[in-house]
Amino acid sequence: MPVSRLLLLALIAKLWFALPAMGQQPSAVPPIPIDATEELVRQAVSLVRAGDKLTPKAWPNGARVAVCLSFDVDNELLWRRTPWPVPLSQGEYGATTGLPRVLDLLDRHSIPASFYIPAMSAALHPQMIQDILQRKRHEIGVHGWMHENLTQVNDAAKEEQLLTQSIEYLTKAIGKRPVGIRAPAWEFSQSTMEQIRKAGFLYDSSFMAMDEPYELLASGQKTGMIELPINWIADDYPYYEPEASGSLPDPELVYEVYKGEFDVAYRERTMFILTLHPHISGHRSRIAALEKLIVYMKAKPGVWFATLEQVAEYVKAQHKELQANPSK
Numbered sequence: 379m380p381v382s383r384l385l386l387l388a389l390i391a392k393l394w395f396a397l398p399a400m401g402q403q404p405s406a407v408p409p410i411p412i413d414a415t416e417e418l419v420r421q422a423v424s425l426v427r428a429g430d431k432l433t434p435k436a437w438p439n440g441a442r443v444a445v446c447l448s449f450d451v452d453n454e455l456l457w458r459r460t461p462w463p464v465p466l467s468q469g470e471y472g473a474t475t476g477l478p479r480v481l482d483l484l485d486r487h488s489i490p491a492s493f494y495i496p497a498m499s500a501a502l503h504p505q506m507i508q509d510i511l512q513r514k515r516h517e518i519g520v521h522g523w524m525h526e527n528l529t530q531v532n533d534a535a536k537e538e539q540l541l542t543q544s545i546e547y548l549t550k551a552i553g554k555r556p557v558g559i560r561a562p563a564w565e566f567s568q569s570t571m572e573q574i575r576k577a578g579f580l581y582d583s584s585f586m587a588m589d590e591p592y593e594l595l596a597s598g599q600k601t602g603m604i605e606l607p608i609n610w611i612a613d614d615y616p617y618y619e620p621e622a623s624g625s626l627p628d629p630e631l632v633y634e635v636y637k638g639e640f641d642v643a644y645r646e647r648t649m650f651i652l653t654l655h656p657h658i659s660g661h662r663s664r665i666a667a668l669e670k671l672i673v674y675m676k677a678k679p680g681v682w683f684a685t686l687e688q689v690a691e692y693v694k695a696q697h698k699e700l701q702a703n704p705s706k
């Protein structure tokens with residue numbers, strides 16, 4: 379066989395074995411080796427960690443528990459990578475039907491909620507912002523520009539630009555600067571923590587290290603950033619979304635899970651944050667189960683329904699007071 383042919387075969391073989399690696403997303407964080415030293419493991423987990431618990435000794439007016447209903451208004455952007463018309467319509471439902479139904483439900487019970495809206499989601503349906511603002515009771519927070527997964531942006535400058543654009547877009551749309559952020563797709567890159575501190579957010583709501591308010595640490599250092607944590611149990615996506623391997627359970631079963639989360643928060647006197655999506659929980663059978671949950675929680679004495687912004691403001695004020703009077 380001529381040498382040139384051998385070289386060509388060798389090149390093809392090299393490319394063939396390189397293909398799987400080329401198809402993978404570049405990983406911004408290296409895995410932790412099984413034989414890593416304790417020091418290395420500590421370093422690897424230290425980027426963002428849980429600091430002090432910040433649950434106040436008492437909630438306003440002696441309430442036992444703070445309850446926050448929150449909605450991630452992702453709509454069509456969840457199908458950004460494969461924008462075929464039919465799946466997109468599943469997201470569009472959030473704007474046409476889900477959100478109006480959610481807002482009516484909150485009106486019926488006179489309770490506030492926090493809405494995290496990607497800028498492009500708001501741009502597709504500007505009426506959503508008007509409808510939320512009109513109630514004069516709700517909060518709107520940042521949820522990215524295009525619902526970008528920040529671990530896949532792989533460019534700190536680009537990520538910061540998207541964050542700045544998102545804040546500016548919402549500031550203009552709602553007439554005030556948003557104070558809260560929930561990272562799109564609930565992901566932080568290596569740069570996100572520093573960027574949201576620089577942007578001056580009062581609180582973040584993307585982490586899961588506790589189920590009560592806490593302070594975020596960055597590389598072991600206090601940040602002053604209040605975390606109002608979420609989790610997949612108190613969310614609708616894993617249960618109802620077939621693309622997330624959801625099993626489409628009876629909404630009554632999902633109600634029982636949420637109720638169980640609330641009951642223990644009530645007993646422990648902490649906080650219950652529920653994260654829902656208008657295009658998922660806005661459907662008829664599900665909104666009925668959500669209403670049942672609201673009626674159940676409202677019937678208990680000492681339940682403070684608040685936006686995450688109100689909770690963060692209260693926690694911040696209490697924490698300052700505690701620092702000034704440690705004996706109190």
Ligand SMILES: [Zn+2]
Binds near residue numbers: 452564
């Ligand atoms: Zn989202």
